[in-house]
Amino acid sequence: MTSTLTISGLTKRFEGVAALTGVSFSVAAGERVALLGHNGAGKSTMMKIILGLIPASDGRVEVCGAAPGSAEARRRVAYLPENAAFHPALTGEEQLRLYLRLRGEDPRGALALLERVGLHAAAKRRIGTYSKGMRQRVGLAQALIGRPRLLVLDEPTSGLDPVSRRDFYALLDALAADGASILLSSHALTEVEARTDRILILSEGRMVAEGSLTELRRSADLPVALNVTPRNGYASEIAANLPGAIEAGGLLHLTCSQSDKLAVFGRIAGLGTKVADLEVLPPSLEDIYSHFSGRHGQ
Template sequence: MTSTLKISGLTKRFPGVNALSDVSFSVAPGERVALLGHNGAGKSTIMKIILGLLPASEGTVEVCATAPGSAEARRQVAYMPENAAFHPALTGEEQLRHYLALRGEDKAQALPLLERVGLHEAAKRRIGTYSKGMRQRVGLAQALIGHPRLLVLDEPTSGLDPVSRRDFYALLDDLAAEGASILLSSHALTEVEARTDRILILSKGRLVAEGGLGELRRQADLPVTMHVMARNGYATEIARRLPGAIQLDTRLQISCP
């Protein structure tokens, strides 16, 4: 299967700084991949290179088998920034119709796009009245214009409440099931571990770990910790029989290598 995104030996230098050093990975059609790392790890630099906003110093990047920033790549790639900005005086429908016109698409798609991201009932309201989660949904609706093959999402759930996060990832699941490739950045491993197929961890511009959560645990030699509730009177006996078990009232914390 041909990769939607293929990066090989990517290095990016700024004066006095190596922002990226020999980074290689790929994203397949329908795959959900998370880029994790602290601020300054290189996540945003990778995204800017994928979008054609920055040139690579070394290495190769193929976006849908073409060069980043090319006309074909721009047709196939959608980007959603961490803080999407929209005109507060426009309604959700008006904003989407504007973006559709800029892309040469049928403006009648505005309402179906808003319905897909759960904003159909708010389509006639001004964006200035929207919550942060609703504005993020407008950003995702805008990113879906033209049926992109690759979605690049920069901290897409930043500032969202738990329900909005759940709904957002459910929509990403649907898009991946339709064949779209998804690359998103995040700070939180616990948030993406169950909602992505693969995790890439960046540190100081280097790809230091890659894989699913189980594989990352094995690479780091981390134990699996379970919290269990024991029946009345059994917690002490179980803790006595299991080396390393920690009793917390009627609960037990058990670590497995």
Template sequence: MQTTLALSQITKTFGAVRALDAVSLHLAPGERLALLGHNGAGKSTMMKIILGLIDADGGEVQVMGAAPGSAAARRATAYLPENVAFHPALTGLEQIGHYLRLRGEPASKAPALLDRVGLGHAGKRRIGTYSKGMRQRVGLAQALIGRPGLLVLDEPTSGLDPVSRRDFYALLDGLAADGASILLSSHALTEVEARTDRIVILSRGVVVAEGRLEDLRTRAALPVTVQVIPPEGGMAALAEALPGGRPMGAGLRFEVAQAGKLPLLSRIAGLGALVADIEVEPPSLEDIYSHFSRRDGQ
């Protein structure tokens, strides 16, 4: 398999703290991977090792086949820190022009980069006047310089409103479609559910779960929630015909194992006019996340 990023048995300790313990991870071109984990799980430590900012104590890391921090790896990698900071007195164009020159590219590419992140209209304004979402976009424009093969994004959407988040992920989709690999950390579970290909859950420095969301869902074997709503005034009749549910809002709530879902649905279908509506909710990423984290003693 072609690999953009390969971590093999990485270990890192800070004094008595084992921040990473035999962590292995591979990322293919065009793949979007979400790194999830509680505060202090080891996400930033992993990113710093990938970027070559700190060394691992043991194990092996390869970024595009090169050692992290080497010139080849740095050329191929872009990084967006969680709290991105720019000089407030510079305009967007000046800031990106500066980064372009640092990368050995002409500043004349700045307008196209700002256009790409939806900031073309604000390039001549000082960054001090930008909203948080706009500053995050400047960060992404900076990360796009030189068409990186690997993007490392530390909580890229924290503090962004829902529309800015959607736009941000749409941009990432485009980059991934062009072949860039994306490693992003996040605490916003529901948004990574829809926008990434694979999930890695880190807990106390250990990978406790890894895979496509569907695989994790199957492995966790968590119950499905079925909400049955009676017509107005029909709650008592529904509860009598369908015992075992918990009253919740305007209906009755059932939690059943995957295998019990279809039998329950067919019973409900036989109730005719006693049922006005029905909602089936699979376990959320939050449920799956706490299931795997708890298994690690959290």
């Protein structure tokens, strides 16, 4: 697949202090990639380099086949910061018309952009009356100008209510299906867990993990949690067949390693109708993130 963003051996130093060290990855066309890391891990520094706002100290960065900050890269890249700010006296439509003119686009497309982000009904209202979530959606609308091929999004759902967050990710899905690449930084791990194709984890300026959620689970090799619901009267018999199981609240709780998972499933299946239900809880993205970040810090 064609890479929209390619980073190789990226290093950035500030007065001798390394903010990024030897970071390498690529983002393919149509791929949704989550960039995770604690505050100070290097996420913002990386985004600034991708956008051409600051230079790299070493390594190679290619954005849509061009150098970061070049006219070609700026034409193809869109950015949405965590806290989008606009002139409070302008209406949503006026603000978008201004941005469209600055990009050499037809200003009459402002209403269509606002409709895509669910703000058509508020287009004539002054932005000063908008909530934070509404301002964030104005920011997303301006990021869509010119059909960008790479969207760099920094905590993009900050201030959005649950319904707006769902609509936001649905829009990202549509953009990715159309071939746009998405690099998204977020602390909302439960959101990105199900809505991204690949996950990058930074810690202290270094890439400590990269892959799909399935790949990261396999690599982390964290235990799987199981909740077994016994039929009435069979709890003790089931527990005897599942060493280490703990009974609480009418359920039997146990954990097993990834390598033992199928064998444990087989033992549970062998109990037949004595088992009323089985819930499998694989490691969450939060568990995986804590694992890799903690391991790097040791």
